[in-house]
Amino acid sequence: MSDLLTFGPVAPGAALAWAPLPRGAVRLDPTGDLGAWQERNALTTLPHAIAQLEESGTLANLRRARDRTPTPFRGYHFADSDVYKTCEAVAWEIGRSGTRAFDGFLDDVVALLRAVQRPDGYLSSWTQGSGLDGGAVVEPFSDPRWGHELYCFGHLIQAGVALDRAAGRDDLLGVARATADLLVRRRAERGVTDLDGHPEIETALVELFRHTGDRAYLDLAGEMVAARGHGTLGPDRLGPHYFQDHAPVADSLEATGHAVRQLYLNAGVEDVLAEGAGPESWADAMTAQWRTAHDQKMYVTGAMGSRHFDESFGDAYELPPDRAYAETCASIADLQWTYRMLLREPRREHGDAIERALHNSVRSAVSTSGTEFFYSNPLHLREGHREEENAPSRRTPWYHCACCPPNIARLVASLDTYVATASADELAVHLLAAGEIDVPAHLGSGTLTIQTAYPADGALALRLAGTLRPGATVAVRVPGWAEGVEADDDGFRRFDDAALARGVTITLRMDVVARHAHPRVDAVRGCVALTRGPLVYCVEQADVVGHSVEDVRLALDAAFEVLPGLAPSGLPALRTRASAVVVDVAEPYPAQVPVERREPVELTAVPYADWGNRAPGPMRVWVWVPVG
């Protein structure tokens, strides 16, 4: 267990050749792009999240359950999970920076949770507080589809593990483990496992197994995965696929239903597989599903889950940019799943997908101030858009369902642990970021330094102060978007001891590329999305003078000027000459192609993640390129 204390959210899987590096082995440069995000997360997002737990009544729900106060419950019944995710975020930040600023918060929360937790381990401010205000009493475990109790336990377990690993503090772990032990006992008594409509606990239980060595948790997670897809959760108006209960995992070749549920489940499946506790058929299905999900159901920003109705994946290629639900948590969940895929089978595409989501859909979800958030991340805001909480024109400080903000916080606080992995022979760098990486002892000694302004610039300078043992290599992911850069067949460029000691430079050409979509993505037919390196760009109304951003037309051969530092985030903006049209359509569905009169316009594009940081207004990622 002492070894495991050194890891981040994911400890090595027994059945895998590849492993995460220990926590602290990667130190992101606080002046670099990702490192600065971690700093901002610590300084602004975390204190904000803690304040919002108070403001939103989330902590009050727990106090109410403790004190038996006849006040109303506030917010969603699964809001305890927001407390747990915030605790997990705080834990990783303590591990990263050694801050003591949050100790008081943690002391209060742990004491509160201990006071609410029943002797048998059960803990839920919702069911335990039900009936206090005269409403109906809700029995524990009475609503597996919608009750979210195991979902909350899962986040509690992840927080408990995090705090023990990162701060050497096991009080929250004790609370968490008691909930897991309750589920183990219930399994023994009932002969079948509990199952939750919202997967999350599966991956948490595997991590608890890794952390404690108690195989009962792994067995429970494996049983939960195996139970899924047999109608176990019973009928529901949203259909069994909403809960991924429509088909066994081995047959789930298509991502479907509620996106976050599907993607958290998949992370759990990978974790069970990583411990050698799942059949090959699960791995095959996951590999196939990963491919179709990322080829047919992923937005260019890395976002997933297009439908508002049930927060679900749409059909293949159903990717409307305007009504994109594109929940922040779905991108984070996909990142977690994909990272586990990468541990099982380290391929460039996995790192590419993580990079795409991180720099676009996840990053768009938080303001440059670090204190305002998107829950839904559309790729097009129409002129005259009527704003709603989940169809926003601007980020808001918190949400009625506040799953996303603390999810961002916990991800960013642990971002360093996603940068690199190691096998018996190799250190592999997946996320390109300025920072230092300690060489794992079995591969050599010393520190690899990466200097770069990435993603503003494509030059990466690597230098090793230390040595690699003979035969060991450092592999650096060469992104799929990078043209003409030397790489091995698997998309990595490899360096040996001598080269790294001298210092090597990788230069990724940061051309502005107009990207197309598959022709079946009807909603963006004939349009392009501008990208530069890993960044997707968008056009905001604030940058188009005299015309609606809806009426901008781009030429396929347009030349772009790169304007360093000019976007709200400090990343480069792009500028080009384009045209805007005045459209004359006399009837809704004319027999002739609508006549467009074109006028020249100067077009400035900013990184998609930067949108909505200035005056709210229409925005487009996909811009029409008229042909002919």
Next chain:
Amino acid sequence: MSDLLTFGPVAPGAALAWAPLPRGAVRLDPTGDLGAWQERNALTTLPHAIAQLEESGTLANLRRARDRTPTPFRGYHFADSDVYKTCEAVAWEIGRSGTRAFDGFLDDVVALLRAVQRPDGYLSSWTQGSGLDGGAVVEPFSDPRWGHELYCFGHLIQAGVALDRAAGRDDLLGVARATADLLVRRRAERGVTDLDGHPEIETALVELFRHTGDRAYLDLAGEMVAARGHGTLGPDRLGPHYFQDHAPVADSLEATGHAVRQLYLNAGVEDVLAEGAGPESWADAMTAQWRTAHDQKMYVTGAMGSRHFDESFGDAYELPPDRAYAETCASIADLQWTYRMLLREPRREHGDAIERALHNSVRSAVSTSGTEFFYSNPLHLREGHREEENAPSRRTPWYHCACCPPNIARLVASLDTYVATASADELAVHLLAAGEIDVPAHLGSGTLTIQTAYPADGALALRLAGTLRPGATVAVRVPGWAEGVEADDDGFRRFDDAALARGVTITLRMDVVARHAHPRVDAVRGCVALTRGPLVYCVEQADVVGHSVEDVRLALDAAFEVLPGLAPSGLPALRTRASAVVVDVAEPYPAQVPVERREPVELTAVPYADWGNRAPGPMRVWVWVPVG
């Protein structure tokens, strides 16, 4: 009152120059297109609907409330309205054909409603039956936003009026009037009117006023319209615009929120205006909203309300064909509103819109058998689509929320009353259909016969057996889609006595026209929808051999062969040479335009309304026309 007994769903408004014709004045030819639909409705849809009221538990809910049975309530809490709509449909069918087949059903229903109705007039199987199965007791009028009690009263009132008008039977009217009188008394006692989250009762109350002459009902309707838009209904997670409570009617220039609610409300506003009981500002707002709704928020099929999430209108030009919610009831509600607009201001566009909805979105909602229905009417079914109740691949016999099937039944049973209107000087024909129209006495005498195979064919032969008084004319709508047909500036072609006595022929050229959308309708950019006359066509997988319908490409100059009688409905099919593509896309968002290899394919298109009557499979209304 005796005069009013002769009208259909809408009696003349006191403030209007134009009026509906009396019920029975229009007799649709049972071998013609619309007349055959009325026959099918009577023979298959009505008996089916009555059987489904039993099957679904809707009638059982009322018996349960009568008998105080401790069984569970079934279906939605506003399902009483399905009983009322079915009664209304039966009433119009009795009026049309004189059938006695439904007398027993009506006797039973009226007796049942009388037994359930409280002495004060209140009637709801939901609230009156609440608590019977141990659940919570729901107090009457306790949930104005979601309770739907006034919505149900509205349908009851319309059914009561219909049965009195069409069958001279006032027992249901008595039940209905008691609910209206309860609301009038509550208004007097409370000093403010009740208001319902779901508009419907407004138009019903105006009709009850017309039918009874009791002005209290009109006043109540006017107050309900005036109360809307002041936050009267209180806060809700879906926002006040969901209930059209976000802005006063005079300021509601944009159709928004729940589509059926918006459109029923608008019909009510027009009815109040028609009685001279609303300000000019309401009329101005309605005229403006009608324009934007039909220019910016209407599908080419006439459907409205694109969003599944809250069954609502989207933003302007947010009209995805695949995730089109396009509820059947929204099309029917738009038809009802537009018909009232046409009475206030008879313009070609109004008749065009009614025709568009009737022949496409409404007609698609019922199978050729008359016994299966769509609730949602998408314009694109993707390959690999996962079917859900409201995202269907096929019509179903009934729905958990069964508002649409009986709504179709009552519309079709009264379709003859929407065909023509009259002013002091003119008889105006709006719907082009084979049948006979009695000349109103103030305009002359005799019968106008219209012979046509419309919409299969564009030739209409009109002959008057009788006379028009001097100066009186017959005006026939020349559809906006008809090219090169003589018409006055308002889109009508006018005939005098002499011409009609000789017989006149109007020939509408039924060219196949590839229609375009406004460029802001991103989801269909670069595509065309094939139309012929008023019919929108679609391509079904069943008619494309060897390729996916998703991969079909059409040439803008394609020539079409018209195949009479070949569609499932017996309407013409279209055939042309097109191409299908094999797409090679190696990555999700390539830097190059995806390469398409084209292969010739024979393409057959059938009327949109006919889709899904054969084997379920992918379908597209909008087909890509590659340029360049």
